[in-house]
Amino acid sequence: MAGAAVIEIDHLHKTYGRTVAVDDVSLRVEEGEIFGILGPNGAGKTTTVEAMVGLTPVDAGRIRVLGLDPHRETARVRELVGIQLQQVRLPTRLRVSEALELYASFYAGPADTDDLMDLLGLTEQRRTAFAELSGGQQQRLSIALALVGNPRIAVLDELTTGLDPQARRNTWELIEQIRRRGVTIVLVTHYMDEAEHLCDHLAVINHGRVQATGRPRELVSGDSATTYVIDLSDTAAQADAPHVAAALGTHVRTGPGRLEVTGGPRELTAALTALVDAGVVPARIRTRSLDDVFVDLTRDL
Numbered sequence: 410m411a412g413a414a415v416i417e418i419d420h421l422h423k424t425y426g427r428t429v430a431v432d433d434v435s436l437r438v439e440e441g442e443i444f445g446i447l448g449p450n451g452a453g454k455t456t457t458v459e460a461m462v463g464l465t466p467v468d469a470g471r472i473r474v475l476g477l478d479p480h481r482e483t484a485r486v487r488e489l490v491g492i493q494l495q496q497v498r499l500p501t502r503l504r505v506s507e508a509l510e511l512y513a514s515f516y517a518g519p520a521d522t523d524d525l526m527d528l529l530g531l532t533e534q535r536r537t538a539f540a541e542l543s544g545g546q547q548q549r550l551s552i553a554l555a556l557v558g559n560p561r562i563a564v565l566d567e568l569t570t571g572l573d574p575q576a577r578r579n580t581w582e583l584i585e586q587i588r589r590r591g592v593t594i595v596l597v598t599h600y601m602d603e604a605e606h607l608c609d610h611l612a613v614i615n616h617g618r619v620q621a622t623g624r625p626r627e628l629v630s631g632d633s634a635t636t637y638v639i640d641l642s643d644t645a646a647q648a649d650a651p652h653v654a655a656a657l658g659t660h661v662r663t664g665p666g667r668l669e670v671t672g673g674p675r676e677l678t679a680a681l682t683a684l685v686d687a688g689v690v691p692a693r694i695r696t697r698s699l700d701d702v703f704v705d706l707t708r709d710l
């Protein structure tokens with residue numbers, strides 16, 4: 410059953426001069442979920458989340474956040490929504506605890522800053538100046554700052570960009586912990602593995618439009634049948650693949666450097682046999698991933 414919508418965006422449209430940053434975006438975020446907004450550079454993700462929290466005016470569309478209009482009731486929305494936008498910039502000498510206390514002073518009912526430092530693993534750095542923090546620590550501080558107002562919704566934009574693999578994993582765990590505290594999370598990301606791992610629902614945006622929405626698993630399989638991907642290594646194999654696919658039927662189609670087979674082991678075996686008969690040796694066989702879906706949805710044909 411669908412939960413209550415805490416964010417509703419209908420037909421958002423926003424231009425910067427002649428650039429259409431967001432053409433037509435509609436989405437719905439449910440209470441307590443982690444909602445991912447995915448898309449290539451320049452797709453309109455940041456503009457969408459900035460509009461969502463009233464940071465940027467819009468040309469058309471309707472936005473409701475916890476029932477409020479973020480452009481008319483901006484102060485109330487800022488109280489209820491914590492925002493971590495790309496790249497936090499703070500005065501270089503400001504210490505971790507000072508930054509948190511400063512931000513806490515903006516809110517009527519802030520979170521306990523010691524608790525937050527503990528949650529974010531920053532207690533040891535409490536007296537460290539912002540400029541002396543590592544990239545991962547700066548990132549964690551920016552998440553702490555987004556949470557200091559005890560928000561009901563946290564908007565996190567590219568939160569793991571530039572982090573090493575271990576720091577990314579730690580940040581994922583942290584996001585899940587925050588969600589367990591009842592905070593709804595909107596996550597803007599470029600990373601498919603991040604979206605697959607963390608998000609309950611996703612919207613894939615390209616050229617300012619929503620190309621697909623759904624649960625990661627729904628986006629990958631579309632229906633209940635498995636889709637196998639046969640990766641083809643060399644260009645000769647890739648050139649032959651469309652002929653093989655055409656002969657097999659509609660459950661087989663070609664993608665960039667690959668053949669996709671929807672069905673069960675029987676269909677997969679038939680496709681492999683046909684490929685080998687045509688002299689094509691597959692490089693790898695796997696099931697379809699969110700990465701494949703993303704490439705399909707955002708490929709400019």
Ligand SMILES: Nc1ncnc2c1ncn2[C@@H]1O[C@H](COP(=O)(O)OP(=O)(O)OP(=O)(O)O)[C@@H](O)[C@H]1O
Pocket residue numbers: 425428429430431448449450451452453454455456457
């Ligand atoms: N302040 C601005 N002034 C002019 N154009 C802008 C501004 N902000 C964004 N744009 C343009 O709007 C389009 C959408 O940008 P946006 O930052 O929303 O995309 P994005 O999906 O967040 O991209 P990225 O993944 O690179 O952060 C881009 O073409 C961008 O150049």
